[in-house]
Amino acid sequence: MFFEMHENQNYSPCLNETAQFEYITQEGLRHARQYAEPLSLLRICVSEKTTDFAKVILRFALRETDVAAIIDSSNFVVLLPATDFYEATVVAEKLRSFLEMSIGVASLNDEPHSLMQRAEQALLKAMVRGGNRVCF
Secondary structure, eight states: OEEEOOSSTTTOSSSOHHHHHHHHHHHHHHHHHHTTOOEEEEEEEOOGGGHHHHHHHHHHHSOTTOEEEEOSSSEEEEEEETOOHHHHHHHHHHHHHHSOOEEEEEESSSOHHHHHHHHHHHHHHHHHTTSSSEEO
């Protein structure tokens, strides 16, 4: 599933995709906790020149159960249900093999806001270290 969470309605075919993505994230978190399943999140940054190609990669390289969203012109977030930290880093490296990108990885042990914050901090670490790498 892929969402485009832009303020500009020209980019966003759904009325409120940000709310839909947040709802899916909350439900994924609830399900993971209830059934003691892993859950991971990727924060991805690509060059604005490669955003369209990154969308294609995310649509075809992820599982049907994964949820990807574009946050702005070059930043994405991917929710990986039933995926532990190790598996999430494998997914991140697989994505990076298709296109130069910086990726932050975080896995469930907290609230979704903290999960997103930790993934964002890992992404910033990847960018500070020169980009085109996976950090956690």
